[in-house]
Amino acid sequence: MLDSYRRVLARPGALAFSSAALVARLPISMVGLGIVLLVEGRTGSYGLAGTVSAAFVLSEAAFAVLHGRWVDHFGQARVLPAAISVFGAGLALMMLAVEQDWPRVWTYLFAAVSGAALPQVGASVRTRWSYLLDDAGEKQTAFALEAVLDEVVFVVGPVLVTLLATSWHPVAGLTSALVTGVVGTFAFAAQRSTEPPAGRSSGPVGVRPAMPWRLVLPLALVCLTLGALFGAAEVTTVAFAEEQGERWVAGWLLAVWSLGSLVAGLVTGAVAWRSGPEVRLRWGSAAMALAMAPLMLVQSIPVMAVVLLVGGLAIAPTMIGAMTMVEQGVPSGRLTEGMAILHTGIVAGVAPGASIAGLVVDHSGASAAYGVALAGGVLGALAAQTARPSSSVRA
Numbered sequence: 001m002l003d004s005y006r007r008v009l010a011r012p013g014a015l016a017f018s019s020a021a022l023v024a025r026l027p028i029s030m031v032g033l034g035i036v037l038l039v040e041g042r043t044g045s046y047g048l049a050g051t052v053s054a055a056f057v058l059s060e061a062a063f064a065v066l067h068g069r070w071v072d073h074f075g076q077a078r079v080l081p082a083a084i085s086v087f088g089a090g091l092a093l094m095m096l097a098v099e100q101d102w103p104r105v106w107t108y109l110f111a112a113v114s115g116a117a118l119p120q121v122g123a124s125v126r127t128r129w130s131y132l133l134d135d136a137g138e139k140q141t142a143f144a145l146e147a148v149l150d151e152v153v154f155v156v157g158p159v160l161v162t163l164l165a166t167s168w169h170p171v172a173g174l175t176s177a178l179v180t181g182v183v184g185t186f187a188f189a190a191q192r193s194t195e196p197p198a199g200r201s202s203g204p205v206g207v208r209p210a211m212p213w214r215l216v217l218p219l220a221l222v223c224l225t226l227g228a229l230f231g232a233a234e235v236t237t238v239a240f241a242e243e244q245g246e247r248w249v250a251g252w253l254l255a256v257w258s259l260g261s262l263v264a265g266l267v268t269g270a271v272a273w274r275s276g277p278e279v280r281l282r283w284g285s286a287a288m289a290l291a292m293a294p295l296m297l298v299q300s301i302p303v304m305a306v307v308l309l310v311g312g313l314a315i316a317p318t319m320i321g322a323m324t325m326v327e328q329g330v331p332s333g334r335l336t337e338g339m340a341i342l343h344t345g346i347v348a349g350v351a352p353g354a355s356i357a358g359l360v361v362d363h364s365g366a367s368a369a370y371g372v373a374l375a376g377g378v379l380g381a382l383a384a385q386t387a388r389p390s391s392s393v394r395a
Contacts, residue, residue: 050358068340227349260312
């Protein structure tokens, strides 16, 4: 099964840029949870922690498409290092504002600055694969590989940030996110031999290719609703672990959830699918919604781990299907932007999902708050029925 992965990683420079991108993406699984752990630990309010985390992810969502457009136009080596530098400065100042109990507005402001600057490494690495590979089957494998690495990020990140924040110091988890993001992004951007040329266009010289909005917008809506599911489940799982008297286990539970997705992603990349990616998107989103239903009834940490593991099996096939549809239907000159739009949908959904779930936790407890994740999943399954492949596949 692993032969298909060996073939794509054997391409010159592929292993190096994919590994660097793995490290660079760790902050996406660490910052939101790290903010919740830091702010709740200092103030005792999940509602406040959820809104600060929402400021980060909403700002990220607002600027993600612009980041993608800049990367397509100016190139990865120019945009990514500048962006990650601003991200690091903003995150450091946010931690200082919380620790020094500065007026709350500064906490929100610095969280927003760091979120706005977070570079689109996930979209950039997929664009790099699309540029490097010509065969559609190899691209499917490469996208599955990156989906698996996304889940590695979400297995390692939550555990790392939770352990550091709860066993050492509340700011230690976010500091590790800052360091890995800066180091990984600079290492990724430095690899110029595999970087797609800046300003690529499939149309006449100087003419920006059209974005196939009839394809991209429904997919962005699916990602928006599933982002709400992710945000709500993350905050609620932290609260569930605390209700059980084992707050430190929250990161492990989220890691188990991602482990299920990792396994499913490996299988997705190794199998030669007869059905199109839109079929996996529809079935996968329905399975994600179904997996949220039992969480409201679980009152045991071991049982919760099992349910999350099974539920995670639906995540990677769903997201691989969406990314493959974008890669097939969006012009190469706007591919990073197109993938950033889907990422925008996810992070824009995370913010209200986390905030609403945090408020429900404060008033009704974790079991009720899992209903927010269930609602996001149901809306995502419905939205997936409207997504259709582009009538013309990108050359």
